[in-house]
Amino acid sequence: MLEEFAPRFLRVPAALWVLRPGSANEAFGEDHSKAIRLRLAHSRHPPSIILADVPLATCKLVLIEVVVTDGAVNSQRKAALLELAKATGQKPEEFYFVSAFADRSASAFRKLAPEIAWGTYAWFSSEPEKLLAFREGHAAELPALFQY
Numbered sequence: 001m002l003e004e005f006a007p008r009f010l011r012v013p014a015a016l017w018v019l020r021p022g023s024a025n026e027a028f029g030e031d032h033s034k035a036i037r038l039r040l041a042h043s044r045h046p047p048s049i050i051l052a053d054v055p056l057a058t059c060k061l062v063l064i065e066v067v068v069t070d071g072a073v074n075s076q077r078k079a080a081l082l083e084l085a086k087a088t089g090q091k092p093e094e095f096y097f098v099s100a101f102a103d104r105s106a107s108a109f110r111k112l113a114p115e116i117a118w119g120t121y122a123w124f125s126s127e128p129e130k131l132l133a134f135r136e137g138h139a140a141e142l143p144a145l146f147q148y
Contacts, residue, residue: 001049001064001100004128010053010062017050047081048100061085064098067108071115072099078117098123098131 006013049064063081065073073081078097085095097120101109104124116122118136 001051001066001123004125005064005098005100005123006051008129009131010051010060012054014052014054015049016052016061017046019046019048045080046084059090060094060096061088061090062096062098064100066100067112068102072101072112072122073097073117073120074112074115075117078120096121100125102126104132 002013002015002018006015047063048066049062051062051064053060053062063073063085065071065077071077081097082092082095086092097117099112099116099120099122101122101124103109103126109122109124113122116134118134120134122132122134124130124132
């Protein structure tokens with residue numbers, strides 16, 4: 001996620017939180033986390049990774065669930081992560097939610113795809129330049145199907 005996803009989809013990426021699989025240790029980007037008032041110490045189920053697109057004046061937060069460590073971002077998980085992110089005082093439209101999978105053909109994605117929340121994204125390490133959007137909204141609010 002840090003080497004492949006961040007440089008492709010964020011202008012100025014900063015890692016705010018990385019939960020290391022199989023470890024109680026976390027890595028923080030303390031300066032950026034404090035600057036946006038991100039508090040994870042009391043969160044019982046933080047996301048696998050939190051990235052930010054800085055500068056902080058226009059910061060976008062990307063909350064990522066790596067499916068090998070947790071489930072995909074379903075509706076309940078999205079709501080919980082949104083509450084965590086709202087505590088920063090930023091607008092909800094500045095948050096992006098990503099479920100990261102190894103591959104589209106992997107059993108984990110096939111099993112969890114029906115549960116992935118609308119308004120989120122799926123990313124696959126086997127296709128690092130692509131992002132699958134689970135769009136929601138009324139037809140008038142969504143961009144045209146073929147937009148050039």
